[in-house]
Amino acid sequence: MTWTHFPYFSIVAVLLWMVGAWFAWRDRRKQAVAVTMAGLTVFFAFIVLFWIALERPPLRTMGETRLWYSFFLPLSGLLVYGRWKYKWILTFSTILALVFICVNLLKPEIHSKTLMPALQSPWFAPHVIVYMFAYALLGASAVMALYLLFFKKQQPSKEEFGICDDLVNVGLAFMTIGMLFGALWAKEAWGHYWSWDPKETWAAITWFAYLVYVHYRRIPSHHGRMALWMLLVAFVLLQMCWWGINYLPSAQGTSVHTYSS
Numbered sequence: 001m002t003w004t005h006f007p008y009f010s011i012v013a014v015l016l017w018m019v020g021a022w023f024a025w026r027d028r029r030k031q032a033v034a035v036t037m038a039g040l041t042v043f044f045a046f047i048v049l050f051w052i053a054l055e056r057p058p059l060r061t062m063g064e065t066r067l068w069y070s071f072f073l074p075l076s077g078l079l080v081y082g083r084w085k086y087k088w089i090l091t092f093s094t095i096l097a098l099v100f101i102c103v104n105l106l107k108p109e110i111h112s113k114t115l116m117p118a119l120q121s122p123w124f125a126p127h128v129i130v131y132m133f134a135y136a137l138l139g140a141s142a143v144m145a146l147y148l149l150f151f152k153k154q155q156p157s158k159e160e161f162g163i164c165d166d167l168v169n170v171g172l173a174f175m176t177i178g179m180l181f182g183a184l185w186a187k188e189a190w191g192h193y194w195s196w197d198p199k200e201t202w203a204a205i206t207w208f209a210y211l212v213y214v215h216y217r218r219i220p221s222h223h224g225r226m227a228l229w230m231l232l233v234a235f236v237l238l239q240m241c242w243w244g245i246n247y248l249p250s251a252q253g254t255s256v257h258t259y260s261s
Contacts, residue, residue: 001049003111006056006210009046010070010101013039017097019073021090030125036090043071046198054116057125062243063109065132066100072136080140084163092143123185131178135238138210145228161224164231165217172210179203198229198248202241217255221243 016039025030047067050058058064075164077093080086141164150155182203183193194200213230216222 001046001169001257003050003108004048006046006108007105009042010105013043014094014098015039016042017090017105019079020078021094024087024090027087027178029085030246032090033078033082036074038083040071040075043074047071047108050111053100053200054111054113056113057128058111058126059114059128060119061109061111062246063104063107063126064111065242066104068129068132069135070099070100070104070134073100073139076133076140077134079134080144080167083166084159086163088147089140089143092147093140096139118189121185121188123181123188126158127185128177130174132179132180134171134241137167137174138235138238141167141231145231145235149225149232154231156224156228161189161217161227165214165227168210168231172207175210176205178209188206199241199245202245206234206241209237220224 003185009195016035020034020036020039022034023035047058050067053087058067074090074093077089080089080093135157141211143162146162148160152160182200186195187193213227216230217227
């Protein structure tokens with residue numbers, strides 16, 4: 001299994017996700033869930049086979065992390081749809097996943113089998129996978145915030161704000177676990193848990209941004225729209241932490257995380 005097989009798996013998966021989204025709009029919930037799950041199975045099958053072929057976790061390059069993000073986005077959309085039955089969420093999650101898949105198709109990364117010693121750690125795969133799942137959940141919360149701010153005509157209900165809160169709470173929990181895994185990995189690889197590397201600094205900024213949102217929502221006099229804008233700002237910071245850091249001069253040649261660029 002090589003990267004040349006990716007288009008075939010991704011096309012089948014996206015088509016299944018699109019059919020699942022269509023079923024959701026038609027109020028055919030069981031079919032929507034089943035077809036979306038089938039698409040996720042096809043996509044995950046490629047990840048597993050690619051993992052076997054590489055003889056390492058496909059988590060080293062930006063293209064490989066985009067691969068996981070493309071998988072977790074429809075998964076998070078399915079979780080939201082299964083819990084709250086929003087018809088549009090599968091369409092949005094499919095479109096977002098398609099964007100990342102297209103980026104990988106148009107700009108594939110180099111996927112060599114070689115891993116530097118720092119990445120040959122049992123904490124490497126859990127750290128990145130948990131982070132990607134957290135990013136997908138927080139991405140779903142950003143999509144929900146965009147919908148409530150710009151597309152919903154009526155005042156958002158308490159339940160709709162609750163969806164954002166639930167997604168952020170779970171996403172932040174997984175992000176925290178990912179940070180702990182990363183600290184254990186850093187201790188094993190470099191001898192210290194935290195070094196305020198540029199990547200680590202932006203990870204801390206992102207973590208605090210979502211923590212501020214969680215606490216702000218608990219203030220009785222908080223403003224709902226302000227909270228939604230805070231979610232969007234936090235998601236921009238998340239993008240900076242994930243891939244924007246690679247373009248900062250401070251990270252060039254000094255960051256221990258530049259292996260992922």
